[in-house]
Amino acid sequence: MEPALRDGDWLIVAPLGGAPSPGEIVLARDPRQPERLVLKRVASVQDGRCTLLGDRPDASTDSRVFGPVAVEDVLGRAVFRYAPLPRLGPI
Amino acid sequence: MFLTKILAPKTVARAHCDLPCGVYDPEQARIEAESCYKIIEKYNASNDEVFRARAIGIKEERADLAKHHIDVLWSDYFKPEHVQKYPEITELCWKAAKQCSKVKGSVDIADAKSLLDMIDKIADVWTKAGGPQATRMPKAVAARA
Numbered sequence: 001m002e003p004a005l006r007d008g009d010w011l012i013v014a015p016l017g018g019a020p021s022p023g024e025i026v027l028a029r030d031p032r033q034p035e036r037l038v039l040k041r042v043a044s045v046q047d048g049r050c051t052l053l054g055d056r057p058d059a060s061t062d063s064r065v066f067g068p069v070a071v072e073d074v075l076g077r078a079v080f081r082y083a084p085l086p087r088l089g090p091i
Numbered sequence: 092m093f094l095t096k097i098l099a100p101k102t103v104a105r106a107h108c109d110l111p112c113g114v115y116d117p118e119q120a121r122i123e124a125e126s127c128y129k130i131i132e133k134y135n136a137s138n139d140e141v142f143r144a145r146a147i148g149i150k151e152e153r154a155d156l157a158k159h160h161i162d163v164l165w166s167d168y169f170k171p172e173h174v175q176k177y178p179e180i181t182e183l184c185w186k187a188a189k190q191c192s193k194v195k196g197s198v199d200i201a202d203a204k205s206l207l208d209m210i211d212k213i214a215d216v217w218t219k220a221g222g223p224q225a226t227r228m229p230k231a232v233a234a235r236a
Contacts, residue, residue: 001106005106007106009106010098010099010100011100025106027104032181032185033185036105037102037103037104037105038104038105038106039104039105039106040106054106059167061166061167064171065166065169065170065171065174082098083098
């Protein structure tokens with residue numbers, strides 16, 4: 001997800017409170033392995049299913065590999081990065 | 092330190108995009124799995140408690156490395172077109188990664204053997220998907236001899 005997210009970023013993830021919207025970065029369960037959590041960008045939402053894509057298509061494991069993700073498996077949206085300090089700010 | 096501890100996130104999520112160097116080979120996982128196999132053999136043949144304790148520790152490390160290499164193949168190397176052509180690869184990698192966890196906690200040689208077989212099945216798909224021509228650098232002829 002670089003440069004939007006970097007390895008080691010500390011994020012605040014807020015509960016969804018409504019359907020996810022295209023363009024936002026969400027925390028979701030990997031449908032292949034529900035205990036594995038991923039952060040990806042919402043590409044589209046249709047019939048209760050989200051297509052999640054990484055920002056780097058050539059290097060990303062996303063809905064192209066694991067398929068669309070049920071909205072119930074989207075746990076929240078990444079709203080704020082609180083560390084590292086030089087990168088502090090809203091997502 | 093205390094504050095950092097309080098503020099540190101409790102949950103880890105993956106947003107990983109690898110820097111695609113393009114070098115992938117199931118052999119990396121196999122070598123670690125072979126280590127597990129041999130360690131279990133030596134563990135079972137030994138009566139030395141210290142040796143056995145060390146063997147357990149090292150085997151757990153190797154099983155973790157095997158799991159890491161399988162995870163990299165699965166999430167970074169195999170692309171949607173591979174999955175489409177060889178749909179079995181998702182399950183093969185998933186089962187092999189789980190088998191690594193089993194080997195981590197087991198001293199049964201059959202568990203290590205079954206991990207080797209699973210990695211060989213992944214290697215078959217890797218070979219069909221392009222194999223060393225697609226993912227490795229050629230060695231100098233002299234080095235090969």
